[in-house]
Amino acid sequence: MKNTILMRKLLFLIVLAGFSCVEPTPPESRGDKLAKSLCSCTGQLLSLNKQAQTASDSLAFRNIAEEFEKTRKCVSSLGLKPEDRAGLELALSTHCPSLAEQKDLLSELLGQ
8 A cells, every 4th residue: 555655656756857857948039929920911912922923914013012012011010120130030031931032022121
């Protein structure tokens, strides 16, 4: 009987020790959060730009212009600061590589 109780306590301590060894995930950086938000803002615009590469009709360009304005408003609502730029560009390469490749578009959206 004593051995059973002792074994249960020992098993409980082993399980408890196993859970305490798990490292907590570090909080997401501001650059990562901004990159994900920026990627979300620009998703539709990037898709329309890609479609326009295969079609050259005026409706496609009109849709791109409208989406660009929506994207610009979305980006401005993120509250990006000039000091966020370096961390954002680094995080974009991980979280949104399609936007990271579009340096001109990124500069235009960020107002730089």
